Amino acid sequence: MKRRDFARTMAAVAATALPGVSLHAAAPHRVAGVNGARLNGWLSAIGEFGRNPQGGVTRLAYSDTDLAARAYAMQLMRDAGLDVVVDAAGNIFGKRAGTDGAAKPVIFGSHVDSVPEGGNYDGNVGTLAAIEVARTLGEQRIATRHPLWVACWQNEEGGTWGSELVTAESTSAERATIARSGKSVDDGIRLLGGDPSRLATARLHKGDVHGYLELHIEQGGNLDRDKLDIGIVEGIVGLREWDVTIEGFANHAGTTPMNERRDAMLAAARFTEMVNRVVTGEPGRQVGTVGRIQAFPGAPNVVPGRVTCTLELRDLDDRKIQRLYDTVVAESSKIGAQNGTTFAFHEFVTHESALCDERVRGIIGASARALGLTTLSLPSGAGHDAQNLARVGPMGMIFIPSVGGISHSPREFSRPQDITNGANVLLGAVLAMDAASWA
């Protein structure tokens, strides 16, 4: 991108009347765009850490390949002129001072760990683009009022642990959770150079942060299907998960007439179909899933007396999740009455939805449109570190297309141009956020 183009971009961002945002007089900066070739080169390079034979990466948090990828990211941060810090929670920050000593930091970044047999885009794109933005600003000697912190959060795939630990209290019992690498979170923190006994030193509190931005691949197919460039995330959906236990009566599959069975598997089947019917029965983007199931005793020749399965519901509106759940429970009672089975629900995961800040959404939209990129506002059905950062300051997320909407798979892929586009939108949004005072 030519320097002149991006200058227009920033002018356009500045000229956009964003409700709740007043831009500092110094904006817009005259700045060239990111070096897309360099960014995509880094992405290829980091893909060597934990590369799978079939493509993609397996880079479990707290594994050797996680450590290697983090070391690579830290070197890139240093090359970008950033001061590298590992906080007590094991998160990496590449820090750059601002001109206003009293200003709070603008934080932007993502993660580099992956799921087993995942892809090289989920997390890596956002982390490396954040470093590229910092490097671009450094190369062009662009000063910002606010300190900039490029973040690489630890153990995102295991449950956004790194960002959770800096934005909320945790207990050692919670941190005894064993990650997929086989290590506890506390052991992982120590391995990464943190210190579980000093987590308080890493804590961010409400108001400590000027704003948070995260670029990420869309882990759905909306942008790719509709051939749109940039997703402006409305928020990260709320998520609730239940263990569902269906009790009937186990009996001999040969001697028990059909009309005398209290078949927990038949009830589970009706339950699964009902969940689908309830969730799709009204307009909206809500989703519902039965992902795990087991029948007991689990023999081909025994009518199952008990079935356990899971129910997951997600939506941007937590009240809608509650309403759908209430309907599912009521319908389950009817299903149970049909064949003498009972349903019990035990909630084991609850994440409230995290709405993106409207002002930050406005900045992201203006940044994208100023670059001539097409946009779509959409919720994030997946969880991200951004949902935790929403606790401490205005938060926004930028999505780029993932081909076919495929993620958590070796087939995960985003086009280099989309990655460059995303980094430039992030650059514009970082500068606009730096220039913004929240009204």
Place this chain on the structure above:
Amino acid sequence: MKRRDFARTMAAVAATALPGVSLHAAAPHRVAGVNGARLNGWLSAIGEFGRNPQGGVTRLAYSDTDLAARAYAMQLMRDAGLDVVVDAAGNIFGKRAGTDGAAKPVIFGSHVDSVPEGGNYDGNVGTLAAIEVARTLGEQRIATRHPLWVACWQNEEGGTWGSELVTAESTSAERATIARSGKSVDDGIRLLGGDPSRLATARLHKGDVHGYLELHIEQGGNLDRDKLDIGIVEGIVGLREWDVTIEGFANHAGTTPMNERRDAMLAAARFTEMVNRVVTGEPGRQVGTVGRIQAFPGAPNVVPGRVTCTLELRDLDDRKIQRLYDTVVAESSKIGAQNGTTFAFHEFVTHESALCDERVRGIIGASARALGLTTLSLPSGAGHDAQNLARVGPMGMIFIPSVGGISHSPREFSRPQDITNGANVLLGAVLAMDAASWA
């Protein structure tokens, strides 16, 4: 039962015109009924071998408790004046000579092994009643034309192994099957005193047996519910089992819109409900069961890309099973077309139905009615050794009520009077069979 009553019984059996049966001139015998108190005492005594703390027994084939119960049964056979033989397959026979040196044996009996945490009635009732019948005949010095063989078949619960081995070929690979006790069938045979290398010496062939009778508890609730005394079994139902594999596409449960999912679990739910609908959609006693299921990858937050489950269909008419299966396959294709999933079926168990001999059914019915007992003709939904004996001679089964239809459970229970009734019906049927020539 008084001697005079039972004389009337046999006269009534003899007077009944049974198609295909001509009774020998020597019939009816004047004979008193069985000693019900003694029989029920033996049943209590054998219940000590493998007794569970919560009631019932665990007496797995080839276990120490199986050996102990077999030793007890062999002693009872000797006390009844029978010659005890363990054949090369590990089955016990208590043999008694007939008056006609050329006559083929009448075989009657059952088994003493159990399922894990099973009851003390399944198998034991038939084995001990058979011994009691022989003892009754011995005490009253009643001679029969045909040799009588009281049978105790080995490893019934592991798949009617003992009766299978004497009525069909087997390979050493098949006999390498590991029983629930952890031993292979061949090792089990040796443990019981048999010899796998000499199985040919134990073989019975078509025509070698005058007839086979087995008394057993009904492992369903028909007799108990309708307050009837005796079940005249029409046959042992055919049984086929398939592994069903449903392929969809695994995807992120948060980011994949409902209308873009190829959810194998939803297809499995529709499949399970469809099986129920197809099986109950026409008159008859056919049953269909989905007893085992697993979703892959099996996480609450992933739309299942693959589900494996089992399908089992049973009916007395093998052609009906085939017809139901064909309908299930056709309906599965429609379900798959609804959400982009595919179904594959792999049959892994096939047992053809074994019909009880009509003439033997007539004898059992006459024996029961002559004793003033009420009867019901019904199929056996469960498998029994009798299904194998049907290969070598006319076969019939006598059912007595099991309270609540409960079986394979510590709660399995049959009333002492019903057990005595069953033994008397067996006694009458053995004598009538001995007197019968098959037309």
